[in-house]
Amino acid sequence: MRILVLGSGAREHAIVNSLLSERAGHEITAAPGNAGIAAVVPVIALDPTRAEVVTEYALDNDIELVVIGPEAPLVAGVADALRQRGIAVFGPGKAAAALEGSKTFAKRIMDAAGVPTGKATRAGTLEEALEALDEYGAPYVVKADGLAAGKGVLVTADRDAAATHARFWLQHGAVLVEEFLAGQEVSLFLVSDGHTVVPLSPAQDYKRVFDGDEGPNTGGMGAYSPLPWLPEGFVDEVVETIAVPTIRQLASERTPFIGLLYCGLIITKRGVRVIEFNARFGDPETQVVLPRLVTPLSGLLFAAATGELASQPKPEFSSEVAVTVVLASEGYPEEPITGRAIFGLDAVRDVSIAHAATAIIDGQYIATGGRVLSVVATGRTFAEARLRVYSALDQIALEGGHYRTDIALQVAE
Ligand code: AMP
Ligand code: GLY
Numbered sequence: 001m002r003i004l005v006l007g008s009g010a011r012e013h014a015i016v017n018s019l020l021s022e023r024a025g026h027e028i029t030a031a032p033g034n035a036g037i038a039a040v041v042p043v044i045a046l047d048p049t050r051a052e053v054v055t056e057y058a059l060d061n062d063i064e065l066v067v068i069g070p071e072a073p074l075v076a077g078v079a080d081a082l083r084q085r086g087i088a089v090f091g092p093g094k095a096a097a098a099l100e101g102s103k104t105f106a107k108r109i110m111d112a113a114g115v116p117t118g119k120a121t122r123a124g125t126l127e128e129a130l131e132a133l134d135e136y137g138a139p140y141v142v143k144a145d146g147l148a149a150g151k152g153v154l155v156t157a158d159r160d161a162a163a164t165h166a167r168f169w170l171q172h173g174a175v176l177v178e179e180f181l182a183g184q185e186v187s188l189f190l191v192s193d194g195h196t197v198v199p200l201s202p203a204q205d206y207k208r209v210f211d212g213d214e215g216p217n218t219g220g221m222g223a224y225s226p227l228p229w230l231p232e233g234f235v236d237e238v239v240e241t242i243a244v245p246t247i248r249q250l251a252s253e254r255t256p257f258i259g260l261l262y263c264g265l266i267i268t269k270r271g272v273r274v275i276e277f278n279a280r281f282g283d284p285e286t287q288v289v290l291p292r293l294v295t296p297l298s299g300l301l302f303a304a305a306t307g308e309l310a311s312q313p314k315p316e317f318s319s320e321v322a323v324t325v326v327l328a329s330e331g332y333p334e335e336p337i338t339g340r341a342i343f344g345l346d347a348v349r350d351v352s353i354a355h356a357a358t359a360i361i362d363g364q365y366i367a368t369g370g371r372v373l374s375v376v377a378t379g380r381t382f383a384e385a386r387l388r389v390y391s392a393l394d395q396i397a398l399e400g401g402h403y404r405t406d407i408a409l410q411v412a413e
Helices: 010-021 051-060 071-075 078-084 094-101 103-113 126-136 159-170 234-252 285-292 297-305 382-395
Strands: 002-007 027-032 065-068 120-123 140-144 153-156 175-178 184-193 197-199 208-210 214-217 222-225 258-268 271-278 321-328 352-355 358-361 364-367 371-379
Touching (some): 002 010, 002 051, 010 297, 010 352, 010 371, 065 078, 065 297, 071 078, 078 094, 094 103, 094 234, 094 258, 094 271, 103 120, 103 175, 103 234, 103 271, 126 140, 126 159, 126 175, 153 159, 153 214, 159 175, 184 234, 184 285, 184 297, 197 234, 234 258, 258 297, 285 371, 321 382
Parallel strands (some): 002 027, 002 065
Antiparallel strands (some): 120 175, 140 153, 140 175, 184 197, 184 258, 222 321, 321 371, 352 371, 358 364
């Protein structure tokens, strides 16, 4: 199959690797990709958020399937433009992508579908936000309504910090003040063709920058899959009570969701609740879910893109576990220092490296952003996979680079 993968992160590198691992002779191109992706497939320097540019490229190159990695092209309507020209695309149109692009929209859909989520109040002014903060009490949860690249959410015991966060994001639109939910978090990916929903294997992401869940939220510093501590029947429950009602609600509003429904969940004492929906594969969770997927990824994505999921066999996963740890630049997430050389990538063994923000200059890998790369390992046990990941990280040098040392520790003992 001729496949175009849009995006330039470690998630897209993992998607490309998974497609290549099928050994099915796919002709894969990534746009714009990064230095790691360019080492395995051709990359093309086009802006993935420009619908007309992407569509023209796909038509000129007889692309049979477009896989949209990040949220920005989805929210920009790239999937709609491709579909209008008859190109199969894995990723929702602009209207359904609002499930991620607007937290207000997501809350409305959840209410209409009867999906369990925390209480939330939309505030358009600081006064409304302050009133809601006092209503819910500490710990305070304040979220930007629109896309914020992982920076829109603040969870804090400090009311002044919550008010400052609200004031800042109110300049860009509304904010949501939410009730605080306590419990283990789960990321569950579901593939949807607009009607049928198929779950993948659950993963857990580590959002805070430092060990022990200290420091600010990030895009994600590491992940592992599966989750051995999940109650029996958990995935089925999420499918029945969350994913299916959400997909049905969107279909009934004539905005079918074709793509990856990412359910960000929290298991509270009173049951499972949705913290957020995303409209695409999660990063870094994809790096631990896809290496365990035995079923060919291309078949699954193509079936979703063409409305044929119901006739597909259920996705199967290997019994091996997977762990990934993100190497970040000094200063991430606030102000990452970029442009520094990365050494030792050729020396690592028993792991795969999913590149996120890398370039090659004069034959040397350079870090070009905050989250630089994900080191991924599988193993029979979490202890084994962790050993592989952290031994590899010992070999990799990036001045000022940092990573968490406690990823999957809770399941490795
Ligand atoms: P989000 O971007 O909405 O996934 O939020 C980022 C992180 O903030 C989540 O992974 C949670 O750890 C935390 N968070 C978000 N909403 C809540 C909430 N209502 N209660 C507790 N923690 C939350
Ligand atoms: N890992 C969180 C996300 O992809 O949004």
